[in-house]
Amino acid sequence: MFHKILIANRGEIALRVQRACRDMGIRTVAVHSTADAEAMHVRLADESVCIGPPPAKESYLNIPSIISAATITGADAIHPGYGFLSENADFADVVQAHGLTFIGPTAEHIRMMGDKITAKTTMANLGVPLVAGSDGVVNDLAEARAVADRVGYPVLIKAAAGGGGRGMKAAARAEDLEDAFRTARAEARAGFGNDAVYIEKYLDRPRHIEMQILADSHGNVVHLGERDCSLQRRHQKVLEEAGSPVLDARARDALGETVTSALARIGYRNAGTLEFLYQDGHFSFIEMNTRLQVEHPVTEMVTGIDLVREQIRIAAGQELGYRQSDIRFEGHAIECRINAENPDTFMPTPGRVSAFHAPGGPGVRVDSALYQGYVVPSNYDSLVAKLIVHAHTRPAAIARLRRALDEFAVLGIDTTIPLHRRIVDDPDFQAGNYTIHWLERFVNAEPRG
Ligand code: ADP
Numbered sequence: 001m002f003h004k005i006l007i008a009n010r011g012e013i014a015l016r017v018q019r020a021c022r023d024m025g026i027r028t029v030a031v032h033s034t035a036d037a038e039a040m041h042v043r044l045a046d047e048s049v050c051i052g053p054p055p056a057k058e059s060y061l062n063i064p065s066i067i068s069a070a071t072i073t074g075a076d077a078i079h080p081g082y083g084f085l086s087e088n089a090d091f092a093d094v095v096q097a098h099g100l101t102f103i104g105p106t107a108e109h110i111r112m113m114g115d116k117i118t119a120k121t122t123m124a125n126l127g128v129p130l131v132a133g134s135d136g137v138v139n140d141l142a143e144a145r146a147v148a149d150r151v152g153y154p155v156l157i158k159a160a161a162g163g164g165g166r167g168m169k170a171a172a173r174a175e176d177l178e179d180a181f182r183t184a185r186a187e188a189r190a191g192f193g194n195d196a197v198y199i200e201k202y203l204d205r206p207r208h209i210e211m212q213i214l215a216d217s218h219g220n221v222v223h224l225g226e227r228d229c230s231l232q233r234r235h236q237k238v239l240e241e242a243g244s245p246v247l248d249a250r251a252r253d254a255l256g257e258t259v260t261s262a263l264a265r266i267g268y269r270n271a272g273t274l275e276f277l278y279q280d281g282h283f284s285f286i287e288m289n290t291r292l293q294v295e296h297p298v299t300e301m302v303t304g305i306d307l308v309r310e311q312i313r314i315a316a317g318q319e320l321g322y323r324q325s326d327i328r329f330e331g332h333a334i335e336c337r338i339n340a341e342n343p344d345t346f347m348p349t350p351g352r353v354s355a356f357h358a359p360g361g362p363g364v365r366v367d368s369a370l371y372q373g374y375v376v377p378s379n380y381d382s383l384v385a386k387l388i389v390h391a392h393t394r395p396a397a398i399a400r401l402r403r404a405l406d407e408f409a410v411l412g413i414d415t416t417i418p419l420h421r422r423i424v425d426d427p428d429f430q431a432g433n434y435t436i437h438w439l440e441r442f443v444n445a446e447p448r449g
Helices: 011-024 040-044 061-071 090-097 106-114 116-125 141-151 174-192 250-264 296-303 307-315 394-407 415-423 427-431 437-446
Strands: 002-009 027-033 047-050 075-081 155-163 166-171 198-201 206-217 221-233 238-243 272-280 281-288 334-340 353-355 364-368 383-392 409-411
Touching: 002 011, 002 061, 002 409, 011 027, 011 307, 011 364, 011 383, 027 040, 027 061, 047 061, 047 206, 061 427, 090 106, 090 353, 106 281, 116 155, 116 198, 116 281, 141 155, 141 174, 141 198, 174 198, 206 250, 206 281, 206 307, 221 296, 221 437, 238 296, 238 394, 238 415, 250 272, 272 307, 296 307, 296 334, 296 364, 296 383, 334 394, 334 415, 364 437, 383 394, 394 415, 394 427, 415 427, 415 437
Parallel strands: 002 027, 002 075, 027 047
Antiparallel strands: 155 166, 155 198, 206 221, 206 272, 221 238, 238 334, 272 281, 334 383, 353 409, 364 383
């Protein structure tokens, strides 16, 4: 087992990884930009190293600085968290080349799934169903027209290197295709340095359902069930549930069997998530994330498995030590992503937290790096807390969520807590009756006060 792990991240996820290390008796090294000198992940780590100025490019994405920090402190492994370098195959290669262990999949698998076209082709060859669309890159407008005519409008033009909900353009009708195609390519080039795009049928009422898997280096692959992440704004998740209100145990087992056998065949290792759109009883694969996800706690709550601990154990070469049939799904869990944003306009609201009170009690977990007096910097993602609740049934989890949201106090800055309070009181949400388009309409229709 590792003695010391460097955590190449910040905020709640750096703290989350640190907590797993502590529980395992592993020492931790925090890295931070000058903007984060007072951050909680720095305060609680065994050691910390400043790796650069506030812009992420010069600090949290600065590979030479991070490798130097690991070398100086004598760390033997690096956990990348999510975002930043977590899906950067070159980083995984550099880490290994310096004799350190990258806590994640192989660089080869990160590369394979990082290109969404390669990911889809690979999955299709392994028998995983896809959304109807182009076979690969769509090179010009004529090709785009042919694909759109074949699958039928509306269509979605997506960047092969896209991520974070960016790099997607819909074309409702044939007249819109040329504009959407050119814009999507230009945005892909500007945003990801790669203008390769592909086309998918645009689904009008799907749910986003994803499967969490764990695979060790001894050929064992298990799934930890699904998460329903249909509540999204601008293709970004806002609230997630485990399990999905619309899947039963049989559907979960069937999907789980499909994904675990596919990943076993390519020899995948560590944690991963396969994302699907689910409509009219059919699953269609859209992408795979080769890292820990923001919403992983809901899976931990229903399975009792610590995903970060498992990532670390797998990276150290240990066996999972349990089979699919040993994994039990108990109760229901819901996570709210709480952002430092105005809950009506969604403008970021960096600044000083004048008071902070986290909810507690049975079935409540808060993953956050906030504290009273902390100044939320303007340089990074606005996610500042995750509230996760767990109860025996979905209605009981919703009641607990409402109670926890009422207790939660973050003063001094605006957060999206009021938005979550409104969602929880909505009859559609309570009935589990929503698609990926629901929240966008809810946000736009709500009266503002
Ligand atoms: P990213 O990597 O940017 O997260 P994804 O491919 O995972 O992109 O898609 C993000 C979200 O965009 C999905 O959860 C879904 O809400 C929406 N989306 C993606 N593909 C489609 C599609 N073919 N039809 C409708 N919505 C889609």
